[in-house]
Amino acid sequence: MNIKNKKILVTGADGFIGSHLTEELVRQGYSVKAFVYYNSFNSWGWLDHAPKEIRDHIEVFAGDIRDPYGVKQAMKGCDVVLHLAALIAIPYSYHSPDTYVDTNIKGTLNVLQAARELGVEKVVHTSTSEVYGTAQFVPITEEHPLQGQSPYSASKIGADQIAMSFYYSFETPVSIIRPFNTYGPRQSARAIIPTVITQIANGYRSINLGSLHPTRDFNYVADTVRGFISVAESDRSVGEVINIGSNYEISIGDTVQLISDVMGQEVEIVIDSARLRPEKSEVERLWADNAKAKTLLGWEPQYGGQDGFRKGLEETVKWFTNPENLSRYKADFYNI
Template sequence: MRILVTGGAGFIGSHFVRGILSGVYPYWENTQTLVLDKLTYAGNLDNLAPVANQRNLTFVQGDICDPVIVDKLMRDVNLVVHFAAETHVDRSIADASEFVRTNVQGTFTLLEAAARAGVDRFVHVSTDEVYGSIEHGAWAEDQPLSPNSPYAASKASSDHLALAFHRTHGLPVSVTRCSNNYGPYQHTEKLIPLFATNLLDGLTVPLYGDGRNSRDWLHVDDHCRGIQLVASKGRAGDIYHIGGGTELTNATLTGQLLDICGADASAVRRVPDRKGHDLRYCLDISKISTELGYFPRISFSDGLADTVEWYRTHRDWWEPRKVSTTATT
């Protein structure tokens, strides 16, 4: 089997690629893996270093908006797993143009090429943010989309495009929507790595507003296992939620990070809230659990402690790309 992984040098995509090439996923042991990544600030070949010498890996630096490159790579591909995206909400508020280009136009370019090539499966990786905020309960897959940030709107647009290509052209597309990811190799603009690395350096951490914003946290390994299940057994034309089952306010999460890093409340610096900041996200994962047997395996307490320890012992990875910013949550 030949798999094309877009954004395969990014945080989640590289974890998926490392899993494929390490033989983690059943029946994919001899898979030929093609990675297409533009290597923007969020993509890094160091993320693929543990598997860089595998003979089944081919890396191509290129843009998903480039139809020449995309058409060439799509030939003889059985499966496309599409991770490539601009994802940082704050950046989308400052300038949404690259989000529209990459997340909408780039997805369109991939879908057109996949339809022409007749690929067997196309998994489009999306986010819970497309639904907007939910006060109580959890979103089901059939709920209407109501994105509030330019990032979320661009992802909602790409979701609609992917499903339209299934309905119009018969392209066997499945869409996954996940909750907030965390784990090793995540860029330091995101909340957990930003706060962890700040605290490890004895710095303060920037907490938005009153800290009541609530998110469900999903370890990247559980997310990638869910994607593999959808790619292997999911139904074409369907949407599947992948969640972690641990809902925390940002204030509670910050407190846990303070404890792990040996800091106290004086390290918390309150900053003005983000524009259009959604209060709460929560996904119902009963569909993927019932149909495909998915459940999160990594407890949040263990996953968070292991993640902080990874940043503690991989300073050479994050120091060169450390940012000073507020964090996406």
């Protein structure tokens, strides 16, 4: 599918991945409308910090993904929707699960209903590796069973199933992209890599963390963004769920050691009970099989393996340790 002459709506464009995706689409010459979360500060999230030459080429729509009328208004005139708007913090989903149903499931339903009614040519819905739960086999293919081990992951499973139901029931052209643990500049400090970097960068040598033994498949944000664009462009992605992952597994503990090595600091890890997930909710192991992405999309990670991971960490550390960027984070405060 040639989307160069199409109008693309990015929901969640003000967030971590969404802002990177929006900027890259503009750089590549796409026509982009950015759906950002309405707020009284008139903040466009991370898009406020985009270069002026990028911002000048973005049409911004401020709204709420939970409002079906507003979502439909935003989607009018758009040919392709890249749907990233979601609540993603796992600890907060223990606290306020109802908001995850409203935002992640009902918000996705609003996008799909509008897409069906408006005749949108492509909807790319964002899933997450958390829907797999603890790996029952590795590497994890798209056929792996789904396990809702947190209210967050359960809400994303629900959203994924709603998305596929529109494909099966109404032939809505839906593709599901399933990124594994994306990291990079602008990520929330609720995630493990920014948590470690910001604490070290602020002079802490005792680092407060949760569990160290779980493994993750970390995916640098530039690779995730290329995955989104590849899924949007591919006719073969319609009706498919596609993992975007590095196919490299590393424990949280080893990740901390690699970050400290990149930053040239020795650190002591302190287990903070407030940061531990409930025992049965902890996803112990994630490791992506990315063969389907390679076959259907021609996509593969540019930051794969240990060398690629270290390169991505170096770029991430460089961004976070810029004083202007670091000042936006509260390293001494645990935000669920």
